Amino acid sequence: MKKGTVLAALLPLAAAADDDAANSxxxxxxxxxxxxxxxxxxxxxxxxxxxxxxxxxxxxxxxxxxxxxxxxxxxxxxxxxxxxxxxxxxxxxxxxxxxxxxxxxxxxxxxxxxRKAGDKTPFSVAVVADLGTMGARGLTTSAGTGVSGNNVLKPGEKNTIDSLISNMGGYEFLWHVGDIAYADYWLKEEIQGFLPNTTVEEGYKVYEAILNDFYNEMMPVTASKAYMVGPGNHEANCDNGGTADKAHNMTYDLSICMPGQTNFTGYKNHFRMPSDVSGGTGNFWYSWDSGMAHFIQLDTETDLGHGFVGPDEVGGTEGEGASPVNGKMNAQIKWLEADLESVDRSRTPWIVVGGHRPWYLSHENVTGTICWSCKDVFEPLFLRYGVDLVLSGHAHVYERQAPIADLKIDPRELDNPSSPWYITNGAAGHYDGLDALQSPRQAYSRFGLDTANATYGWSKLTFHNCTHLTHEFVASSDDAVLDTATLYKKRRCVDGGRGGGRW
CATH class of the missing domain: 2.60.40.380 (Purple acid phosphatase-like, N-terminal)
Structure with a gap:
């Protein structure tokens, strides 16, 4: 929103300013x-x-x-x-x-x-995807009609935000690779009888209350740990938890779409990621260095045939709600190649990429879960520049895969592979938030958890040195590590001049 814009068209902010939004x-x-x-x-x-x-x-x-x-x-x-x-x-x-x-x-x-790029001190980071509001308006010990008992918490069970808070001493920053808060589930939660019904006109209060709950709950972490975020489909568009078409017999009824739900508007207002440092675009694609790792956040929702549904195709509202790509369909890919080319592997030997949608996953593609267009544009660059690890979510499951290139398993597996290692962890939790992996799983699957396991959790990455990187799945309920694997890359751990981005 441009400076000086008259806000008279806004609904009164005080209307929903209750104690649930008291912290800042x-x-x-x-x-x-x-x-x-x-x-x-x-x-x-x-x-x-x-x-x-x-x-x-x-x-x-x-x-x-x-x-x-x-x-x-x-x-x-x-x-x-x-x-x-x-x-x-x-x-x-x-x-x-x-x-x-x-x-x-x-x-x-x-x-x-x-950490300064090139600092060889071991460190760990926390990674989540598909993490939503907990408590009375989100994931709790009950849910509405039709929700599996496996997808609610047991009485007294810790949720993922609880676990992230209690483990803050064990990681340096939190990376959230898309789908934040799930405030657009407000209509779904009302239709299923979990929340009291409200009118369409009053729906914005419920949407904003869920959103405020999330940022309130996260503040013990996000006020002291850098909170790096990426866009997911629930930031991009308005589907009200997949119920808009069922409730109103149409795909997207604008009368039930909050402005914050469409065209990334809420996402663009809430965050300021360091794209100006890395030459990226807003909160959509950017990179940063920390210690011995170069981190890249990608946008799987635009520039690739996803997102921008309905009115979003024309760019939404002016200013904070405007289209992030402005019709430049190759902007992200050109930026990504330039960014990868510029990586100094002598200072930051590890390259880790996060993007919301996966393309390697044991999951039926009935709702667009698998992003083949992402594979088509990103994978060649990942292979050319030796990306080590690719993290995603979107499917509400956990699956660790083998290193893969063009659907082929790397014969060296985690022992100095030439292919990127892929891990999908969308099991952080939100209202009714677990899905099922397909059975049997894909040949490249190495470990999986889904709704049958009734387990929510998050990922922990530990960079030991320039050759060893460990990924752990941490169960939120008791902080137990349910899966661990270490990637080895054969390279010399040396300081020195600019190494270039290519292998």
Missing amino acids: QIRIAYHGDDGMMVSWNTFDHVARPSVFWGRSKEHLVNVASSAVSVTYPTSTTYNNHVLIKGLKPDTTYYYLPAQLNEDVCYEPFNFTTS
């Missing part, structure tokens, strides 16, 4: 190794969002400010974004946004900046 939904994101983006929400527009910061919580002697306080029609909050610059890599800082809820007494928060 703080979330941070890396901006290179010398910056951190701080984002938070307020009920009112902030003319000059500001963040006080310093090396100790008693001396917040610095201030960073911006003019970015944005919203969209029917949103119940404004999203404020401030970049803190001039920081040192791998250093802890304390900070406090100036315009927080006056009814809450906040202590200064803290974060640690990204």
Whole structure:
């Protein structure tokens, strides 16, 4: 939304400003190794969002400010974004946004900046996909009609957000590769009798309440750990949990689509990813370095025949709701090749790619789960530039595959393969959130969990050195590691000059 735009067309923000949105939904994101983006929400527009910061919580002697306080029609909050610059890599800082809820007494928060590229210290990161709201408006011990008992929590069972919070000391940042909050499930939850019915006109309050719940629940993690995100189909378009057509006998009835549900509008308002550092595009495709790894976030929802359903094809609303690709159909692929070409493998030997939709998976493609167009455009570049690991979600299952190239299993498996290693983990959890793997599984499948196992969980990546990378599936219920595997790459662990992106 352009600066100075009149917001008179917005529904009153106070209408849904209840105690569930009382905390400020703080979330941070890396901006290179010398910056951190701080984002938070307020009920009112902030003319000059500001963040006080310093090396100790008693001396917040610095201030960073911006003019970015944005919203969209029917949103119940404004999203404020401030970049803190001039920081040192791998250093802890304390900070406090100036315009927080006056009814809450906040202590200064803290974060640690990204490791400098080339730092060979071992480290771990947490990865999720398809993670939604927990509790009374999301995943809990009950659900509506037609939901499998395997897809709800047992009484007293920890959920994935609980597990991420309790394990914060074990990872450096959280990477969420698409499908965030599942606020567009509001209609599905009402139709199934899980939530009380409301009118179409009042539906935005339910949508925003679910969204606010999620960011509130995540804040213990996202206020101190960089929260790096990518787009999924639930950020892209309006399908109301797949029920819009059933409820209204049409594919997309605009009268039940919140503005935040269409054309990535809510996603673009809530986040500021470091695309300007890497030459990417908004929150859609970008990359960043940390220690011995180069991370790439891709967009599987645009530029490849997905997303932009109905009115989104014409670019949506002006400003924050505008099309991220502006019709440039090869923009992402050209950027990806240039990014991979520029990777210095002597400094960041590992290349890890995240994108929402998979193309290698033991899952029937009845609802477009398998993204063959993604394979067609991305896989040749992954092979050419020696990508090590590809992470995805979308299917609400966990499956670790063998390294694969063009549907062929790499004969060396995890012992110095020349093909990328593929892992899909969409089992983080949300309302009714587990699917089934097909049986028998594909020949390249090495381990799988699905609704039959009634297990939610997240991924943990550990970079030991330049040759060994371990992936673990962590069960949210008890933090047990249910699957672990280590990838070995034969290469020399040396510092030095620019190595180039090609193998």
